[in-house]
Structures are given as structure tokens and as C-alpha cells.
Amino acid sequence: MSKLIDMTDIRFGRLTVLHRMKNNKHNRAVWKCACDCGGEVITDGNILRTGMTKSCGCLRSEMGERLGKSSATHGMTHSAEFNIWAGMKKRCNDKNNQGYRNYGARGIKVCDRWIESFDNFYADMGKRPDGLSVDRIDNDGDYTPENCRWATDQDQCRNYRRNVLNEVAVRVARYFYRKGISVAEIAKTYNVNRRTLNDAIRGITWEGV
Numbered sequence: 001m002s003k004l005i006d007m008t009d010i011r012f013g014r015l016t017v018l019h020r021m022k023n024n025k026h027n028r029a030v031w032k033c034a035c036d037c038g039g040e041v042i043t044d045g046n047i048l049r050t051g052m053t054k055s056c057g058c059l060r061s062e063m064g065e066r067l068g069k070s071s072a073t074h075g076m077t078h079s080a081e082f083n084i085w086a087g088m089k090k091r092c093n094d095k096n097n098q099g100y101r102n103y104g105a106r107g108i109k110v111c112d113r114w115i116e117s118f119d120n121f122y123a124d125m126g127k128r129p130d131g132l133s134v135d136r137i138d139n140d141g142d143y144t145p146e147n148c149r150w151a152t153d154q155d156q157c158r159n160y161r162r163n164v165l166n167e168v169a170v171r172v173a174r175y176f177y178r179k180g181i182s183v184a185e186i187a188k189t190y191n192v193n194r195r196t197l198n199d200a201i202r203g204i205t206w207e208g209v
Contacts, residue, residue, distance in 0.1 A: 007031060007045060013054025015041065076118070080128050085114070085121045088134065088143055108136075111144040125150065 015033040029045040039056035091103040124145040135151035
């Protein structure tokens, strides 16, 4: 049996753990917490530790109010730009979203400037040109003003292919460099960019091949 971790007085978001609830029917570690707003909530320890619960419910209400006010202000709730912004956040934050494994699970985030403000997103990106969608220039980078652009499907495919090739180059460089083969030989034999290989060699201490 695993040892119970005492979470009394530990903070999780707006919640401070008061004490463990006894005699719960599921025989799980369930905790009573005080919220900064003055409310209280009883919740499972795993839910607290994973960040699924951060308040007594007041935080969700406030975010809903802000979203409602924002929607009323910009009047673009049903626009393509708003749907793109909302989809971007879901891919990065919602573990139940179909695209989460390719975004949030890989550590890709939406920057603080955009995460709660569609107005900021629209101010930075502008109106979506017909036929284009949001694209991250660095496929491993976050959604930020500096790393995003409106791009065609062809541009996005080329960007994806370039990043895949770079990943292959990194693996090739690490493997053969360990075998004593020079960067020049690797670049010539496998027709990959020498600068990319040099970057890979500098990361030779990373685990894996």
C-alpha cells in the first residue's frame, strides 16, 4: 500500500488544503479546501495534483464572464479568426481534444498574451486572408506573435517536411558522429544541411540516437 501524502496547507491554484476528509465511501484520499474567494470545496487528491481543480468554481465563472464580455465587445464570436483562436487553445490545453497529443502533449503552449484574449490575437495576426490558416514557423515552438503567420496548406506541408528532415538529420549526425565519421562526410553522403548537422553535434550529450 502506498504511503499517504499529507497535503494539509499546500496551495493548488486558488485552493489551500484544510484537511483530509474521513470515512468517504470510495476509500480515496479526499480533501477539504478553502478558496481565496471565501468558498470551500471537497475534491480528490489526484484532481488537485494534476491541476484539474484550481478553485471552488469561481475561476471558471470569472473566465466565462470575461469571455462573454470579450465576445460582446469584438462581435466576432462566430468568425473564422475566433474559431481558429479557440481551436488553438483546445489543442494545447484540452486533454480530451483530438489534436492534444500533437500539441499540448508535446509541450506546445499558447503565449500569455493570447491565452485569454482574442482581441490580442486578432490585433497581432489581423484578419485571416481567404484560404489561409494559422501556422507555426518553428513546428516545435509555441503559439506566439513571433512564431505564427497566416499560411497556405502547401506552406504548412513544406514547414512540416523541413522539420521532419531536420529531425532525421539530427539522428543521423549523432549516430555516425559517435562512429567517428566527420560532419562533412555525413553531410555529403546523406545530402543534409551541414549547419543542421553541426547543431546536432553540439547536442551530442542528449540521450538517444
